Amino acid sequence: MTCRRNAPRFLAATLATSLAALAPAFASDAIVDAQGDTVVVAPGHASLQKWLLPETAPSPADNVTTPERVALGKKLFFDPRLSGTGRSSCATCHLPERGWSDGYPKSIRFMGEVMTRASPTLVNTGYNTIQQWDGRSPTLEHQAANGMSATGSMNGGSEKPVTGVANIGRIKGYVDAFERAYPGEPLNVATLAKAISAFERSIVSRNSPFDRWVRGDATALTAEQVRGFRVFIDPAGGNCSVCHAPPNFTDNGFHNLGLMSFGEDNPDVGRFKQRPVALLKGAFKTPTLRDVALSAPYFHDGSARNLREVVDHYVTGGQVRSNLSPNMRPLALGPEDRAALVAFMEALTTPTEVFVYPVLPP
Ligand code: HEC
Ligand code: HEC
Structure with missing residues (x-):
């Protein structure tokens, strides 16, 4: 009896201790992210290293x-x-x-x-x-x-x-x-x-300001971009990383986001054509978000002209809700959080030198 009554307090104490061990200076910045991991939103923190990609893409x-x-x-x-x-x-x-x-x-x-x-x-x-x-x-x-x-x-x-x-x-x-x-x-x-x-496999982006910040460069992100990252991973905020998961901002899964085009006659059913499971009707693959600022317009149907429109779509919680992903819901994000999300996504671009086109054999 006594033992069981003490259990929660014991657990809480253990959690507090392990958090303190993680980073005493930033313990107040700890949150449980969309993956269920306790992470500390601070540059270089060990709990954020899961966002870093291996140096090279795997090959068969x-x-x-x-x-x-x-x-x-x-x-x-x-x-x-x-x-x-x-x-x-x-x-x-x-x-x-x-x-x-x-x-x-x-x-x-x-x-x-x-x-x-x-x-x-x-x-x-x-x-x-x-x-x-x-x-x-x-x-x-x-x-x-x-x-x-x-x-x-x-x-x-x-x-x-x-x-x-x-x-x-x-x-x-x-x-x-x-x-x-x-x-x-x-x-x-x-x-x-x-x-x-x-x-x-050589088209790789893994040295964006965000990546440098995760590696410990505190100056790589602005305060607004850090705020955007927090909104991105917070289940009570944007809940974005539940699908745009580490390290490549994708779960390699398929989801129906309730885009307007799904409400049209004979809509594109996406993944359902490959796997006829009801939940997958109108579901499309979660894309990576590294370098995303460069590839407008967005979504499989090109319906969002810019990142602001993407965020506005998520804030509505999806417009056509007949087969919506259970992870889509209206978001209580004010204008500052929305702007911060956009600023964060803009920090995912790896600066590149001018691309050198190949010389083709005659
Ligand atoms: C006429 C435009 C066009 C051309 C040319 C084209 N693609 Fe694509 N590519 C697309 C479209 C549209 C899709 C998405 C198709 C879909 O998912 O139904 C796509 C999808 C892809 C994907 C999947 C990416 C992902 O993340 O899922 C790869 C890889 C790809 N293309 C590589 C190539 C290669 C290699 C070539 C040349 C052999 C090529 N594409 C030529 C338009 C094109
Ligand atoms: C339920 C899973 C899920 C959640 C939650 C989610 N996304 Fe997505 N995201 C996707 C999928 C799937 C797509 C592609 C959907 C399509 O085109 O039909 C996508 C597309 C995008 C795109 C467009 C990328 C491109 O290349 O076209 C951006 C940007 C984006 N999401 C950002 C976000 C942000 C920011 C949040 C949080 C506010 C978020 N996502 C939450 C699954 C999700």
């Missing part, structure tokens, strides 16, 4: 990243000869200077055909465990091979999927580069996809 055993593979994939990514018509490259819709997206609400492919969804950023996509807004590609290699198929983003639909590959196979510079990067492997759709994926 049959396509281990090497400099030769990345260099080859970089050329292919920018080469329109990879497409059926010879007029489109991966970079047509994933431009480095547009945050590896294209700036359109929905992508446009050959002959001006508007696609059904926005081009997602490719930043840090190598750290993700599933690809595409609806997760229909398990790996980058699968996505790249698909993109080059007859109906993929790289072809007009009528072109034969092999045309682009045949083009590449006729270029001596590529044949030699393939021999160096993938000795003994044939030059085909599979190896092309491997090389492109190796390059995509």
Whole structure:
């Protein structure tokens, strides 16, 4: 009896002790975040290191990243000869200077055909465990091979999927580069996809002001941005990190956010088409938020023009609520908290030098 009555007090004492051990100077800044972890919102604090990404994105055993593979994939990514018509490259819709997206609400492919969804950023996509807004590609290699198929983003639909590959196979510079990067492997759709994926795994953002602050640089973030981070991870605030989880600001999961477009006739059902589970109707993949300030407009349907509009959407708790994620609810955030959230997301951009485009083999 006595023992049981004392238990809560004992637990509270233990918690207080372990918090004090974590960081005595900042104990008052401790909160339980959306992951259920007690974290201390202070630069360099041990409890925040879970937000840091490993230096390199993981690569599969049959396509281990090497400099030769990345260099080859970089050329292919920018080469329109990879497409059926010879007029489109991966970079047509994933431009480095547009945050590896294209700036359109929905992508446009050959002959001006508007696609059904926005081009997602490719930043840090190598750290993700599933690809595409609806997760229909398990790996980058699968996505790249698909993109080059007859109906993929790289072809007009009528072109034969092999045309682009045949083009590449006729270029001596590529044949030699393939021999160096993938000795003994044939030059085909599979190896092309491997090389492109190796390059995509090198599109990494992990040195933003936020990352530097997490590593201990107290001057990297403004007070407003720190406030925004706190709102971001606080379940009673923005509750953003319940889905935009550490380290890559994504849970690699799928959620229906109640966007207006889900209320239209025959809406895009997203993940449901791959996995017919009721909760997944209208659910799309949680994107990373590193470098997010560079890739407007936002959401799979391009419906938010800027980060302020994104935050305004979350504050409503979702506009079409017929199949809303249980983690969406109206947020009690005043104008200062909303502005702080935007300021925080702007601190997720890694400053880059001017991107150097590859020289394509003649
Ligand atoms: C015409 C525009 C267009 C072209 C060209 C294009 N893409 Fe995309 N890309 C998109 C769109 C739109 C999506 C989202 C499709 C979806 O989820 O339904 C996408 C999705 C992706 C994804 C998934 C990213 C993620 O985080 O889920 C990757 C990776 C990708 N593209 C790489 C490539 C590569 C590699 C090429 C060249 C072989 C390419 N894209 C060519 C428009 C394009
Ligand atoms: C229930 C899970 C969930 C919560 C909570 C959540 N997000 Fe998202 N977020 C997503 C998903 C899923 C998408 C993509 C949805 C789509 O396009 O249909 C997304 C998209 C975004 C985008 C657009 C990114 C892009 O590249 O288009 C931003 C910015 C964003 N969220 C910020 C936030 C902020 C800030 C919060 C907290 C106020 C938040 N999110 C809360 C799951 C969530």
